[in-house]
Amino acid sequence: MILVIEQLLNGLQYGVMLFLMAAGLTLIFGIMGVINLAHGALYMVGAFVGTWVATETGSFWLGLPAALVAAMVTGVVVEALVVRRLYARDHLDQVLATFALILIFNQLVVLIFGRQPVFTPMPELFSGSLEILPGLFYPMYRLLIIATGLVVAIGLYLLINRTRVGMLVRAGATNRDMVRALGVDIRLLYTLVFGLGALLAGLAGYMTGPILSVQVGMGEQILLATFVVVVIGGLGSVKGALVAGLGLGIVDTMLRAFLPTLLLHFMEPSDAQAVGVGVSAMGIYLLMAIVLLFRPKGLFPAEG
Amino acid sequence: MKHLLSAAILLALFIALPFIADAVGQSSLMILGARMLAYAIAAASLNLILGYGGMVSFGHAAFFGVGAYVVGILAYHAGGDPLLGFIPGTNQMLITLPVAMIVSGLVALVIGALSLRTGGVQFIMITLAFAQMLFFFFVSLTAYGGDDGLIISRTNALFGLNMRNRMTLYFVTLVIAVLFFLVLWRIVHSSFGGILAGLRQNERRMSAMGIPAYRYKLVAFVLSGMGVGLAGALEANLLRFASPDMMHWIKSGDLIIMIILGGVGTFFGPIIGAAAFMLLEFYLAGWTEHWPLILGAILLVVVLGTKGGIGGLISRLTGGRT
Amino acid sequence: MSAILQIEGLVKRFGGLTATDHVTLDVREGEIHALIGPNGAGKSTLINQLCGELVSDEGTIRLAGTDVTQRPETDRIGMGLGRTFQIASLLQESTVRENVGLAVQAHVGHNMRLFDRRMARRDVWTEADAMIAESGLHGRGDTLVSDLSHGEKKQLELIMALAGNPRLLLLDEPMAGLGQFESQRMIEQLGALRGKFSMLLVEHDMDAVYALADRISVLVYGRVIMTGTAEEIRESAEVREAYLGAEEDV
Numbered sequence A: 001m002i003l004v005i006e007q008l009l010n011g012l013q014y015g016v017m018l019f020l021m022a023a024g025l026t027l028i029f030g031i032m033g034v035i036n037l038a039h040g041a042l043y044m045v046g047a048f049v050g051t052w053v054a055t056e057t058g059s060f061w062l063g064l065p066a067a068l069v070a071a072m073v074t075g076v077v078v079e080a081l082v083v084r085r086l087y088a089r090d091h092l093d094q095v096l097a098t099f100a101l102i103l104i105f106n107q108l109v110v111l112i113f114g115r116q117p118v119f120t121p122m123p124e125l126f127s128g129s130l131e132i133l134p135g136l137f138y139p140m141y142r143l144l145i146i147a148t149g150l151v152v153a154i155g156l157y158l159l160i161n162r163t164r165v166g167m168l169v170r171a172g173a174t175n176r177d178m179v180r181a182l183g184v185d186i187r188l189l190y191t192l193v194f195g196l197g198a199l200l201a202g203l204a205g206y207m208t209g210p211i212l213s214v215q216v217g218m219g220e221q222i223l224l225a226t227f228v229v230v231v232i233g234g235l236g237s238v239k240g241a242l243v244a245g246l247g248l249g250i251v252d253t254m255l256r257a258f259l260p261t262l263l264l265h266f267m268e269p270s271d272a273q274a275v276g277v278g279v280s281a282m283g284i285y286l287l288m289a290i291v292l293l294f295r296p297k298g299l300f301p302a303e304g
Numbered sequence B: 001m002k003h004l005l006s007a008a009i010l011l012a013l014f015i016a017l018p019f020i021a022d023a024v025g026q027s028s029l030m031i032l033g034a035r036m037l038a039y040a041i042a043a044a045s046l047n048l049i050l051g052y053g054g055m056v057s058f059g060h061a062a063f064f065g066v067g068a069y070v071v072g073i074l075a076y077h078a079g080g081d082p083l084l085g086f087i088p089g090t091n092q093m094l095i096t097l098p099v100a101m102i103v104s105g106l107v108a109l110v111i112g113a114l115s116l117r118t119g120g121v122q123f124i125m126i127t128l129a130f131a132q133m134l135f136f137f138f139v140s141l142t143a144y145g146g147d148d149g150l151i152i153s154r155t156n157a158l159f160g161l162n163m164r165n166r167m168t169l170y171f172v173t174l175v176i177a178v179l180f181f182l183v184l185w186r187i188v189h190s191s192f193g194g195i196l197a198g199l200r201q202n203e204r205r206m207s208a209m210g211i212p213a214y215r216y217k218l219v220a221f222v223l224s225g226m227g228v229g230l231a232g233a234l235e236a237n238l239l240r241f242a243s244p245d246m247m248h249w250i251k252s253g254d255l256i257i258m259i260i261l262g263g264v265g266t267f268f269g270p271i272i273g274a275a276a277f278m279l280l281e282f283y284l285a286g287w288t289e290h291w292p293l294i295l296g297a298i299l300l301v302v303v304l305g306t307k308g309g310i311g312g313l314i315s316r317l318t319g320g321r322t
Numbered sequence C: 001m002s003a004i005l006q007i008e009g010l011v012k013r014f015g016g017l018t019a020t021d022h023v024t025l026d027v028r029e030g031e032i033h034a035l036i037g038p039n040g041a042g043k044s045t046l047i048n049q050l051c052g053e054l055v056s057d058e059g060t061i062r063l064a065g066t067d068v069t070q071r072p073e074t075d076r077i078g079m080g081l082g083r084t085f086q087i088a089s090l091l092q093e094s095t096v097r098e099n100v101g102l103a104v105q106a107h108v109g110h111n112m113r114l115f116d117r118r119m120a121r122r123d124v125w126t127e128a129d130a131m132i133a134e135s136g137l138h139g140r141g142d143t144l145v146s147d148l149s150h151g152e153k154k155q156l157e158l159i160m161a162l163a164g165n166p167r168l169l170l171l172d173e174p175m176a177g178l179g180q181f182e183s184q185r186m187i188e189q190l191g192a193l194r195g196k197f198s199m200l201l202v203e204h205d206m207d208a209v210y211a212l213a214d215r216i217s218v219l220v221y222g223r224v225i226m227t228g229t230a231e232e233i234r235e236s237a238e239v240r241e242a243y244l245g246a247e248e249d250v
């Protein structure tokens, strides 16, 4: 039972990461109609720059703002130089241009930081474990990630539902032309949204650092899972990103944790391990297939 | 007439290639040439839905991998235990290639049926995700090598030809490619091809003319998957190897890049694009390990530098006729 | 006279907005039935509901006596429905001839043939060429749609719909944006088609409506406030107040 709760929390923590990524991606699509394959690259940039600063200074907390700023600045520059030219283009051009960005960013990171995986130092304050239930010691750092995700979710909720920018964002998600017609400085809004998405990706990337290794290609792994989240949640819906992100995070983690052991009852240990890992990696995609059968537009389709 | 000329030039080049390779003493160029043909088949198949049909699938490497694994798995069981206890393995190309096409077509049917329920950006993400799912599926197939892949001990047999000879293997591949492009030509210029081009331009109009878009798009998707499966089966024969990396999503991106380099929605473009891409990869990769950086930069310039995107450039050049 | 189209209590809501509000009307065999109403009254929405592009929230649609409310668009087209679009919706990258040819082909069938030669299909291309020659687009067959004038696009819209050999044609503002000469020609064309099939004609141009319509229905805020002959409509105080009067202010 304790094991299950522990894995549930792990799933929640992974789900939070997926949410941070998916929220940005879905907002960017919702407002600007752009599919950004390079979203994972921003995640990677945040992780690398933040980790570098943290390692140089020996402080996790100095790495954090560095990660956020690096990802956001990269995002804003990418928006200004590349993505801005893609708004009026078709999806094929968007896919290709942002795919090119992935190739470029991956190689740049190799050139600057090398191929060796690195680890982000754990913040000392959160390096221990907390006894959250009798007998269940859970790493404080993972709790910090979960808490961060919840704070971001609430922050986004307030931003979208209580501010002027949020009003535009909401209007933009349902009716893009209307926002254009409102005479708002659409460029600024786009840059802001893109920067925000990049910042969230950078946050996710950096926060992952102490748990998983920071390495080239880390962005693509999470990007594909993020796509599944966005598709299941409904394109353009932040609420969908939250629900689907947490849900998939939990499903994925539970499968990985328990499927190989379950399979031990049916097959050889070595096979059970490999098949269990493979099938649990397929889990979220199968889930997506099922959702598509019943809700082709996802759980929370944006109206319009 | 223009097309006939392009076809003749391309064919002449590909016939000359092995002799040139022989003359300069680099017979490995023959395998490269044969792989160009395989990738040309794959890119042209993808172009059927992407260029002619307007469906941007980012998961077509999946069918490439499926085709390769069909060859690999059938060869693995050839002369040994039957697959699943009742399907005998085989090493005969006349069987393996059609089976590879049928199996990839069936996989495309399932993936297409689901992903075509949506459109636009969702379609891109979903095809990408399903390909990734298949990638993990083959990683978990430990019986066939898991993520190490599956080594194929011998190239498939065909009419008692000596398939160990690189020249023979090359020309077998070339003949298959020529047959493939003849069939593709017929499809593109058929009644079905007309409907497909109409769906790309204006699905709403086609529905108003009584055309059920979903059904036609699904047929195109399956045909396209079959073609890519054939290409994967050829690649497996050329490399004598099948691995999950063949269906990595970067490969799907590579296929699209080949189409772009050659010209979206043009008949011969994918052949030129595939050849250009493979040469670029061959020489750049030998020159620097950072060659994706250069590829990325080229791609970015091509996409951003042409007004209205590549598609716009092409339709201006061809006056809109496909 | 029997009705080719019977609509009863048809409703379409967009969120809080009721675009068509319990619309009931019928189009008789061979009749030209005009539907007029101010902008935003729900005319285009109604057409989209009738052809099946939009799913209706309430009500029934009968085509030649058959309930098609739940049938998909392609079924309804197959039963003899045709439509034009208010904003021309054509194959932009193709020529006029390609557009018409595809429309003819779609109607003739054999669309799933994978290995025939499309360009060699006599049945399709003689028909398409004949249709273009008889229309206002003769001599323009090889022009790209993107190079056509607004009026020519409207012409092509009509030809494409006729290629489907409809029993009932839904026309969404065929004269909108046309000059006087072009409008007049369109009126004559439609007049010449009278009796060959039925039409539901959505139009703002009252001259055209009075010249063509056997009956007129007036749609305001999604509701049919009146159906009658041209005289009855002209004399109705309610209509003048709700619609014709407002028209003069515009």
Ligand SMILES: Nc1ncnc2c1ncn2[C@@H]1O[C@H](COP(=O)(O)OP(=O)(O)O)[C@@H](O)[C@H]1O
Pocket (backbone or CB within 6 Å): C014, C017, C019, C037, C038, C039, C040, C041, C042, C043, C044, C045, C046
């Ligand atoms: N897809 C849609 N989503 C939301 N509102 C719509 C949609 N289509 C039409 N409307 C609204 O429905 C009303 C009727 O529109 P329409 O049928 O186009 O009017 P008409 O053709 O009579 O000018 C308008 O207020 C319009 O804004």
Ligand SMILES: [Mg+2]
Pocket (backbone or CB within 6 Å): C043, C044, C045, C086
């Ligand atoms: Mg209208």
